[in-house]
Amino acid sequence: MTRMLRTCFLAFSLLTAPGALAQIVIVAGARSPLPELTPEQTEQFYLGRAHTLPDGSVVTLADLPPGSIRDHFYQQLTRKNASQIRAHWSRMVFTGRALPPQQADSVAELRQWLTAQPNLIGYIPATEADGRVKVLLRLP
Amino acid sequence: MTLTRLLRRCAATMFLAVAAAPAHAEPDTPAYPPRFELSGFGTLGAVTTDDKDVWFLRYGVNYPGEKDPDFSPDSLVGIQGSLRLTPYNDITLQGLVREDGDASQDPQLTLAFFRQTLAPGLSVRLGRVRVPFFMLSDSLYVNYANPWVRPPVEVYGLNPFNDLDGVDFIYNARLGAFDIEIHPYYGGGRIPFPQGKARLKEALGLNLGLSRGDFSLHLGHGEGSFTLERGDTLFLAVSNILQRTGQGGVISDLSGTHGRTSFDSVGVQWDDGSWQLIGEYARRKINRYAASAHGWYLSLGRRFGPVMPYMVVARQTLDEQFAEARMPPGRLAALWDLFLMSRNNAQRSITLGARWELAAYAAVKAEVTQARPDGDSWGSYAPRFDAQTTRIGGRTMNTFSLSLDVSF
Numbered sequence: 001m002t003r004m005l006r007t008c009f010l011a012f013s014l015l016t017a018p019g020a021l022a023q024i025v026i027v028a029g030a031r032s033p034l035p036e037l038t039p040e041q042t043e044q045f046y047l048g049r050a051h052t053l054p055d056g057s058v059v060t061l062a063d064l065p066p067g068s069i070r071d072h073f074y075q076q077l078t079r080k081n082a083s084q085i086r087a088h089w090s091r092m093v094f095t096g097r098a099l100p101p102q103q104a105d106s107v108a109e110l111r112q113w114l115t116a117q118p119n120l121i122g123y124i125p126a127t128e129a130d131g132r133v134k135v136l137l138r139l140p
Numbered sequence: 141m142t143l144t145r146l147l148r149r150c151a152a153t154m155f156l157a158v159a160a161a162p163a164h165a166e167p168d169t170p171a172y173p174p175r176f177e178l179s180g181f182g183t184l185g186a187v188t189t190d191d192k193d194v195w196f197l198r199y200g201v202n203y204p205g206e207k208d209p210d211f212s213p214d215s216l217v218g219i220q221g222s223l224r225l226t227p228y229n230d231i232t233l234q235g236l237v238r239e240d241g242d243a244s245q246d247p248q249l250t251l252a253f254f255r256q257t258l259a260p261g262l263s264v265r266l267g268r269v270r271v272p273f274f275m276l277s278d279s280l281y282v283n284y285a286n287p288w289v290r291p292p293v294e295v296y297g298l299n300p301f302n303d304l305d306g307v308d309f310i311y312n313a314r315l316g317a318f319d320i321e322i323h324p325y326y327g328g329g330r331i332p333f334p335q336g337k338a339r340l341k342e343a344l345g346l347n348l349g350l351s352r353g354d355f356s357l358h359l360g361h362g363e364g365s366f367t368l369e370r371g372d373t374l375f376l377a378v379s380n381i382l383q384r385t386g387q388g389g390v391i392s393d394l395s396g397t398h399g400r401t402s403f404d405s406v407g408v409q410w411d412d413g414s415w416q417l418i419g420e421y422a423r424r425k426i427n428r429y430a431a432s433a434h435g436w437y438l439s440l441g442r443r444f445g446p447v448m449p450y451m452v453v454a455r456q457t458l459d460e461q462f463a464e465a466r467m468p469p470g471r472l473a474a475l476w477d478l479f480l481m482s483r484n485n486a487q488r489s490i491t492l493g494a495r496w497e498l499a500a501y502a503a504v505k506a507e508v509t510q511a512r513p514d515g516d517s518w519g520s521y522a523p524r525f526d527a528q529t530t531r532i533g534g535r536t537m538n539t540f541s542l543s544l545d546v547s548f
Contacts, residue, residue, distance in 0.1 A: 066500045
């Protein structure tokens with residue numbers, strides 16, 4: 001029975017494991033006044049613990065839809081897996097500590113939002129970063 | 141009462157304003173303030189105990205159910221709306237429908253605050269927030285965020301208060317390799333329960349959170365005054381006996397408006413994505429109306445893909461009963477003992493359970509708890525039939541819980 005359960009879990013893990021994923025970059029709109037960010041600052045923002053830079057300017061967050069890019073981003077930045085992040089954000093939102101990131105439907109929509117709002121940051125695969133966005137941080 | 145009414149009116153006004161706002165209907169609107177966010181959480185949970193002469197009670201003020209399995213201890217729905225006014229302030233409202241101490245399921249306003257960012261990392265909230273006495277107090281009903289069906293009753297049953305109407309400050313900062321959160325608060329709240337009322341007043345406290353990587357530490361202290369005005373039949377019978385036996389002065393230790401209480405807690409969490417260890421110790425001290433007690437739990441879970449089996453060991457211990465009286469042996473002494481016993485929740489328990497991530501933002505949990513209330517306690521149970529003939533203390537009860545939690 002134990003062996004059967006283990007086999008099931010292994011099979012599931014293999015099915016859901018992300019493949020070799022592209023590098024992720026943290027971006028803002030090309031004309032954004034936001035400076036380059038450190039991994040620590042970005043982690044603070046995406047764990048809902050901060051929403052301003054040291055100079056007082058506000059940073060708002062965008063998320064991509066649930067999926068491998070999003071899971072890879074949070075794992076890289078915060079070392080938390082998808083279920084840990086979902087539990088963390090549920091706690092942050094429903095205790096009234098933080099407002100959730102705004103979820104874009106696609107990288108294309110995110111790019112439009114970044115262009116329209118200078119203080120919004122998001123994350124995309126490095127291969128998607130073009131002249132319309134400004135790279136604030138490259139994750140390893 | 142006036143504040144509650146005011147908060148409700150604010151809530152209604154905000155929802156109306158948001159419903160009328162054209163931006164709300166535009167899905168592609170970027171995150172320019174003002175912006176409205178709507179989210180929610182819910183639990184459908186069933187509880188049954190193998191001994192059919194007792195009911196499981198979640199946190200002391202949950203009303204005993206009438207059906208078995210009982211859906212009332214854990215089932216709830218919460219809806220939250222936040223209106224971001226400018227990048228520096230917002231209004232948040234949360235309504236919760238669950239069974240309260242009056243066995244009614246009227247919607248309760250559980251969050252209603254205005255938040256202002258004062259400086260980088262520092263914000264103030266004015267209005268209604270959750271009482272944050274213990275590590276998980278302010279997310280007590282967000283069951284999706286917790287690994288178990290419900291946070292252990294041995295610790296979370298120590299505090300019956302939920303709402304804090306007042307003000308709090310939350311300060312987040314980085315200190316070397318640590319993230320710190322400093323959370324002072326001040327306010328009061330009330331709870332409805334059958335034939336009585338309880339009110340928390342001038343509660344003042346401070347929570348400190350320290351986290352680094354997979355590890356986090358919580359330290360909390362809060363204190364305040366409170367009132368507990370009882371009107372139940374057992375209390376009235378006991379009061380009558382105390383008067384007749386010349387001990388009327390004891391009644392002022394059972395019910396009244398001059399209580400002082402304090403809460404202390406220390407909690408740790410370790411979660412590396414595979415193993416999850418959570419432990420907490422909490423203590424409440426009270427000068428009258430309710431017993432002083434302390435509790436702790438230790439929980440260990442291990443993730444195997446979407447499934448996390450866990451085990452929890454928990455204990456609540458009575459430190460001091462809140463009243464003493466000399467009763468003639470026999471029926472009167474038995475009634476007095478019953479009164480004190482019904483107010484004592486000391487018990488030990490062991491829980492085995494599993495959480496299954498059914499989908500993103502949906503989890504199914506199943507657990508079995510073997511609990512043994514102390515000899516002079518009802519623990520987390522209440523008699524289903526005659527309280528005077530149902531012995532609870534010293535028995536071993538097996539309680540099965542199944543729940544579906546969602547967050548949306």
